[in-house]
Amino acid sequence: MVRYQGGSLEAFQEIYAQLAAAVRRYLSHLAGGSEIADDLLQETFLQMHRSRAAYNPAYAVRPWVFGLARNVFLMNRRAARRWAKIHESREDLPEFPVLPEADRLGSQDEIRRCIAHLAPDQVEALLLHHEWGFSFEEIAGMLGISAAAARARASRGMADLRVALNSLQRARA
């Protein structure tokens, strides 16, 4: 990032190559659809370019870019006033990644269904930690909450997911 701030195009390409796929999946999760995720991804990297001076090397690049992506998504949502629409689309949401920890608890379809019914703040903390590997301190900085709250959201989300999966499987049996 420091090389990129110094004017290196190759450094930008490296950052894009390393982060774009993961950021796209995160945006896809936030927006509940992959069509808008591509636009948001480009907007995120365009904003990163415009704001490259706002980056301080004391911060890790990955959470900074993820935080910026979240920022772009929220601003886009505010602008488009599509929140209600996005929320509705979560009912048949296909975009949630399946957590490695949850993989053995049920089928992918069951897990997606159950995750879609968890509280959105729990899902976000759960995925940021388990799927994208951020520490609770990094999640706290991205969401504007304490590290303890981030940990609590993620663990409550995982507990609720287990309960939902168990009851789903019991109902099927």
Added chain:
Amino acid sequence: MIDQSSNNQPQALKPPEALMRAIAHDLKPVRPSPQPLHLALRMVPLALLVSSVILLAIGPRQDSGILGPLLTWGASAAQFVLAIALVWIAAHEGIPAGRLPRQMVYSAAVAAFLVVVSITLLTFSTSPGTAALRVPPQINELLRVSPWIMGFGCGIGSTLAGGILVLFFSGVFRNSLATQPTVAGALYGAGAGLAINAGWRIACPFSTPWHALGAHGAAIIATAILGALIGRFLGNRRFHI
């Protein structure tokens, strides 16, 4: 782990042509932003200067001997430190991965309110009378008969001084990436208002709570609102809202 959204995507994506063109078009080197604490500390000299203008113009209140150095200068110093703390929190708000917990933001706002009210009440209980200003006697007589004039003077004067600081802060925060730019703007606006009031309260001879809270407090609220409006405008412009 299966992710349908990424099934068709290679693991390392290449930036689209249009994006690369936009990036390549403007690749001039930039200086990294300072850390929030350094950014807040950079504001101190100008904030001190603007908040001391009124003191340099009419001098400290004549009852400062009764109030003592702690309530005259110490209380203002505490207010000034709190003002810089608000700017520091606003700087954190502008970093995508560096936001502080909401509770801390709310606590700082509540602390600012409590500090202003406590200092007002302490000042009034220590020296409830109205000292004369260091101005011609006719003006002092006019202010004694119509104290609301002083209320307007303090309210408008400190709002204008706070407005100057808010504009300066807005210039520094123009690249802020706050998720809630209105909140970030309100924070540095309140910081500007508090910093100005720290100097203004030492010069103003009126101790009554209605004056201190009605005129000086209203000026702090006005600068916070101005900061919020500017923050929102800058945020909307950045994200094309």
